[in-house]
Amino acid sequence: MQLFLQQFPIVVRSLNAGFVQTLKLFFVTLIGAMPLGLVISFGSMSRFKPLSVFTRVIVWIVRGSPLMIQLLIIFYFPGMVLGNPIWGGKEAGRFAAASVAFIINYACYFSEIYRGGIQSVPVGQDEAGMVLGMTKAQIFFRVKLLQVVKRIMPPMSNEIITLVKDTSLARIISLQEIIWAGQAFMKSSQGISGAIWPLFFTGVYYLAASGLLTLLFGWIERKLNFFRV
Amino acid sequence: MAILEVQNLRKSFGRIEVLKDIGFTLEKGEVLSIIGSSGSGKTTLLRCLNFLERPDGGAIRVAGETLFDADDPATQQERQVRKKRLRFGLVFQSFNLFPQYTALKNVMLACELLARERPDYRANKREINQQIESEAKALLHKVGLANRLNSYPYQLSGGQQQRVAIARALALSPDILCFDEPTSALDPELTGEVLRVIRELKTADRTMVIVTHEMEFARNVSDKVLFMADGVIEEMGPPEQIFEHPRSERTKAFFSHMTRE
Numbered sequence A: 001m002q003l004f005l006q007q008f009p010i011v012v013r014s015l016n017a018g019f020v021q022t023l024k025l026f027f028v029t030l031i032g033a034m035p036l037g038l039v040i041s042f043g044s045m046s047r048f049k050p051l052s053v054f055t056r057v058i059v060w061i062v063r064g065s066p067l068m069i070q071l072l073i074i075f076y077f078p079g080m081v082l083g084n085p086i087w088g089g090k091e092a093g094r095f096a097a098a099s100v101a102f103i104i105n106y107a108c109y110f111s112e113i114y115r116g117g118i119q120s121v122p123v124g125q126d127e128a129g130m131v132l133g134m135t136k137a138q139i140f141f142r143v144k145l146l147q148v149v150k151r152i153m154p155p156m157s158n159e160i161i162t163l164v165k166d167t168s169l170a171r172i173i174s175l176q177e178i179i180w181a182g183q184a185f186m187k188s189s190q191g192i193s194g195a196i197w198p199l200f201f202t203g204v205y206y207l208a209a210s211g212l213l214t215l216l217f218g219w220i221e222r223k224l225n226f227f228r229v
Numbered sequence B: 001m002a003i004l005e006v007q008n009l010r011k012s013f014g015r016i017e018v019l020k021d022i023g024f025t026l027e028k029g030e031v032l033s034i035i036g037s038s039g040s041g042k043t044t045l046l047r048c049l050n051f052l053e054r055p056d057g058g059a060i061r062v063a064g065e066t067l068f069d070a071d072d073p074a075t076q077q078e079r080q081v082r083k084k085r086l087r088f089g090l091v092f093q094s095f096n097l098f099p100q101y102t103a104l105k106n107v108m109l110a111c112e113l114l115a116r117e118r119p120d121y122r123a124n125k126r127e128i129n130q131q132i133e134s135e136a137k138a139l140l141h142k143v144g145l146a147n148r149l150n151s152y153p154y155q156l157s158g159g160q161q162q163r164v165a166i167a168r169a170l171a172l173s174p175d176i177l178c179f180d181e182p183t184s185a186l187d188p189e190l191t192g193e194v195l196r197v198i199r200e201l202k203t204a205d206r207t208m209v210i211v212t213h214e215m216e217f218a219r220n221v222s223d224k225v226l227f228m229a230d231g232v233i234e235e236m237g238p239p240e241q242i243f244e245h246p247r248s249e250r251t252k253a254f255f256s257h258m259t260r261e
C-alpha cells in the first residue's frame, strides 16, 4: 500500500503527459476530419461520375482496411519506398504522421455519415428553396444543414467516442500517448518496474473522456429538440 | 397582353411523353384550375412553369417576356433560372416548410436572403429587415395565423402548415401563384380552411394556377378550367362549360367517375 502511494504521483504525472498527447491527437483529428469529411461527401455525391467513383473507391479502401496498417504505411512508406523519411524520428514527426493517418481515416467515416444525413433530407426542401429563388449555397447552409446536423448527431457521437479510444493505435509508431506512458512502467521507468496497474489505470482517463463526451452530445441533442425533422 | 403564355410545351421522362403539346394563355388576375386524373401530367406542368423541370419543347412567356424557349439557347442559361423562378410561386402538396424555422421565419427567409442582393442593403439593413418582418406578419394575418407566428411547423396542423406555405409563396410577390393539390395531403376537416384562404386570395390582379381534385371549389373560384388527360389538354373553357356541358367524352367519363367515388 505504501509502495502504491509512493508510485501513484509519479505514475499520474506520466499518464497526464501521455493523455495530453492523446487529447491533442483527438482534437487535431476532429478539426481536420470534420471539414475534410464534408468535402469527401460532396465528392462521393458528385454528378460527375469519375469523381464520385474515385471518391467512393478511396472511402472503401480507407474504411475497409485497419487504421493500424494505414498508420504504418503513412509513417514508413515515404522513407522506405521514396527514400525520403519526411516525418523524421522525433515525437513531433510521429505526431504529424499520426495526425495525417487519423484525419484521412476519420474523414472517410464522417463523409459516409454526412452523405447519409444529406441524402435523407427530403428533396422537397431543395425544391421549396429553389422556387423561393434561393441559391444552392443558401439552400444548403440555411435550409438543410441544421436538419442534417440533427440527423447525424447519434452516429457522429458514436464515431467521436470511438476516436478517443482509437488514438491508442498511434503507439504502433511510438507516439507517446497515454497507453504508451502506462506501458512504460511494465518494463522500467522512473524507478518503477514491473507495475501493470498504471496500464489498467489509463482506463479511468478514457472513461472520464467518453463520459464527458456523452454528456456533451446529450446536451447538443436536447438543444436541437426545438424542431422535428 | 396575356400575363402567361404557354406554347407547345413538351416534356418526356425517358421514353414516356408526359406533356404533349400543352398550350394556353392566362390574363392577369385570372384563376385557372387544372383537373384530370392522377398521372395525367398536372404536377409536371407546374414543375415546368417553376423551372423545376426543363421542358423538351415549347415556350413559356410571362408578360411578354420569353422565359423559356426550347429553340432559343439564350433563354436556357442556368445562371438566370433563379431569377426566372421568382416570376412564379409554388405551393406544394406536402407543404415543404422548413422545420427548423418558425412560421414567421419561414415566410421571411427567402425575402431576407434576396434583400441582401439589393445595392442599398448595407445602408438600410435595419429598415429593410423591419419592412420584411412586418410584411410577413401581415401575410400570416391574412391566412389567419396571426397568433401562430412563433410556432414551429411540427406544432401546427396540416391545414395551418399549408397556410404558412401559402404566405411564404406570397411573400415574394410572384406574378403567377401555382398550387399543386394544396389540400390532397390534408384530413377532410382541414381542407375547408385552406380552400377558403385560397379563395380569399382572388383579387383583380392576382393570377393563379390551381391543380385540384376539389370540383366544387374549382367551379366557384376559376375563370378557366383545364381538363388534362394523358399529357394533353382534352378540354378547356369557362367552368360552366366544362362542368355543365363538357364536350369531350373523356371529360364526361372523368366526372362520372368522380361523382361515383
Ligand SMILES: Nc1ncnc2c1ncn2[C@@H]1O[C@H](COP(=O)(O)OP(=O)(O)O)[C@@H](O)[C@H]1O
Residues within 6 Å of the ligand: B013, B018, B036, B037, B038, B039, B040, B041, B042, B043, B044, B045
Ligand atoms: N421525375 C420523373 N421521372 C419519371 N417519370 C416521372 C417523373 N415525374 C413524373 N413522372 C411520370 O409522369 C407522369 C405524370 O406525372 P404527374 O405530372 O405527377 O401527374 P399528375 O400530377 O397529373 O398526377 C406519371 O406517369 C409519372 O409516373
Ligand SMILES: [Mg+2]
Residues within 6 Å of the ligand: B042, B043, B044, B181
Ligand atoms: Mg400530381
